[in-house]
Amino acid sequence: MSEITLLKYRIPLNVPNILSLYRLLAFPFIMAMILMRMELAYAIFLFISLNTDVWDGWIARRFNQRTAIGARLDSLADIGVYIAALTGITVFKIGEIGEDAWLFYVFVTCYIITILSPLIKFRRIQSFHLYSVKITGWMQGIFFILLFFLEFYPVYFYIMVNLSLIAFIESLVIQLILTEMRSDIKGLYWVLKERKKPHG
Numbered sequence: 648m649s650e651i652t653l654l655k656y657r658i659p660l661n662v663p664n665i666l667s668l669y670r671l672l673a674f675p676f677i678m679a680m681i682l683m684r685m686e687l688a689y690a691i692f693l694f695i696s697l698n699t700d701v702w703d704g705w706i707a708r709r710f711n712q713r714t715a716i717g718a719r720l721d722s723l724a725d726i727g728v729y730i731a732a733l734t735g736i737t738v739f740k741i742g743e744i745g746e747d748a749w750l751f752y753v754f755v756t757c758y759i760i761t762i763l764s765p766l767i768k769f770r771r772i773q774s775f776h777l778y779s780v781k782i783t784g785w786m787q788g789i790f791f792i793l794l795f796f797l798e799f800y801p802v803y804f805y806i807m808v809n810l811s812l813i814a815f816i817e818s819l820v821i822q823l824i825l826t827e828m829r830s831d832i833k834g835l836y837w838v839l840k841e842r843k844k845p846h847g
Contacts, residue, residue: 664717666703670696670724677731686739690795693735696728697788704776718830722774725784726762732791733758743799754808757815764819769828775821778834779814787811 673696680689703721733755741748765773786807793800817835824838832838 661707661717663703663707664714664720666699666706667717667720667724670699670728671720674724674727674731678734681731681735681738684738686735686795689735689739693728693731694792694795696731697791700725700728700784701788704781718774718776719772722772722776726772729758732787736791736794740794740799743794744804745799747801747804750805750808754811757812761815761818761822764822765828768822771828773818773822773828774830775818775832776830777814777818777821777832779810779817783807783811783814 673692677689677692677696680692700721707717707721736744736751741751744751761773765771790804790807793803821832821835821838824842
């Protein structure tokens with residue numbers, strides 16, 4: 648299998664990694680669309696990036712193409728998509744969110760904390776891929792599509808944000824428990840279950 652070297656890491660060029668690389672390469676162009684106030688083009692390209700995030704994980708699991716470097720690459724690409732999405736919402740749609748904007752900023756703050764804390768503790772980006780984060784990631788993607796292509800639905804927004812905050816808390820608790828960074832963890836239940844197993 649062919650591969651490329653990126654920042655000293657050798658990355659196999661399988662389909663999931665190519666999709667993750669696409670998200671990374673698309674990130675600066677999507678941010679440029681925000682700066683140029685190209686809302687429709689921004690929304691379309693962000694939607695494409697959201698779709699690649701869905702497919703790369705499914706393909707990696709379905710065809711047994713999961714690798715440690717692939718998980719880290721996927722997480723890095725996800726951070727780029729989050730930054731682009733949150734920035735775009737702030738620039739283009741914060742007025743539509745209106746008086747509920749404070750809850751959006753709580754969401755942003757909690758997300759930043761979950762990104763910075765593993766960098767401080769482990770000197771690495773987080774690549775847990777928790778079930779709760781995957782589920783709320785789907786909900787966040789749907790929220791983005793509704794907001795940019797239809798309208799703002801407050802009830803859905805409240806549900807999405809609160810479930811996302813629970814997922815962020817789960818991620819932080821796992822970070823506190825672990826002594827070294829690991830990839831592809833299902834959730835806190837499985838981490839605690841593993842800790843209870845007798846050693847030796």
